[in-house]
Amino acid sequence: MWCCGNQQEESEQEEPTMESLSNSDPGSERRASKMIEKQIRKDKKAYRSTQRLQLVGLDGSGKTTLIRQMKLLHNNELMSDRKQAKARDLIRTNIQKAVILILKSAPGDHLNETRTKLLAYEDTDKVDEAFYTMASEVWADSTIKEFVKHVEVRGGYEVLNNIDYFLDRMAAIAKADYIPSRMDVLKSYTPTTGIFETQIQIEQTVFSLHEVNCGQTGSRWTQYSQDVTAVIFVADASSYDVIINPAKGLTLLHETLIYFHSLWNDPNLKQKSVILFLNKQDCLEKKIKSKRSHLSWFFPEFSKYKLPPNIVTELDHPKNVEYFGAKYFIRDCFLQIAQEDCNMSHQCYSHFTSAIDTDNIGKLLTNCCRDIVQRVHLRMHEIL
Ligand SMILES: Nc1nc2c(ncn2[C@@H]2O[C@H](COP(=O)(O)OP(=O)(O)OP(=O)(O)O)[C@@H](O)[C@H]2O)c(=O)[nH]1
Ligand SMILES: [Mg+2]
8 A cells, every 4th residue: 555644744743752751650651652652653654655676586687786776876875985995895806706717717828827826816815916917918818808708608607797897997996096986886796695675765755675686595585575566577688698507408598587487477476566677788789799609599499580560660770680689589588478377467567778777777767666656556546
């Protein structure tokens, strides 16, 4: 139920505190109990007027990045010195992990001496100037650059996602006075453990965003989803070639579809709408256009896929045919699942997103949130 309430009226009244109610006062117990009841009513009202959104998706799909964007946009969050230092450490650790991961499997005998020296940094907490000098040498090597373009088929996918961006900026990042930019923060990676809650206010409404890493929690969280207004399912659309089960030829995108199927048919979510974010469109576009790995190698049905006629008219450039084909094919894989069992309150709304694109994401998420509030109102008045 939606509740507008008149919180201001209540908060303007002078309130007694527990300490002000002395034991010698015969009416103190009654007043204390009234105060507690009042607080409970207030909390209930705040709880009811908060819209709870559950952000779900597999590891590295982009949930935290979306939340970071929302915080930057709506909470006007400026980075404190402490947060800047934390982001700086995180980015440097991302680089350290990625360089080591790359060197463990990259070809090139000519690099062996540097490789041995750099691998010695695997278990250290901090990296020094010598590390960055050697890592820059390695990154200047064309064999390594070529190798990094193909890293999606090896382990450590999440940390390697934007690694070319960080390695290109390594000289600046290594400096003592380096301050991470907004984009640096958005492109860094730290895994979320457990369930993580963030509150943001859009106009008059408070949204409580709960990030759930489904790789860790599976579907257990759905048992506690009665009060969830909507589910935002974040899928890494560019992960069609990230092989996670070589024996079965399963990629991360196959796994994401399997998980989406189980959530869509979960009895606890039958009355919930799902907002599907087909994320990492920038990565998908780059990958498809590079022609390094074809979607049809992993999803043979793609070779027979025809773009819907209304989408053909949307095509801005003939060069985009294959990318458009891929993004709509992937969208349709999800929508086919959602068509199986939908009703007025169990709908799937899909969007193409790049979580690192502040303009695009800020507007989209704000519109989605407004839409959610409208639907809640319409449902409350039984119009929907
Ligand atoms: N280029 C690009 N990178 C993205 C995009 N979305 C997320 N990333 C990057 O992908 C990595 C993982 O993103 P997160 O937002 O941390 O993913 P998550 O879903 O919260 O991951 P877990 O907490 O492990 O479940 C980070 O390095 C992000 O910067 C995107 O649309 N484009
Ligand atoms: Mg996360």
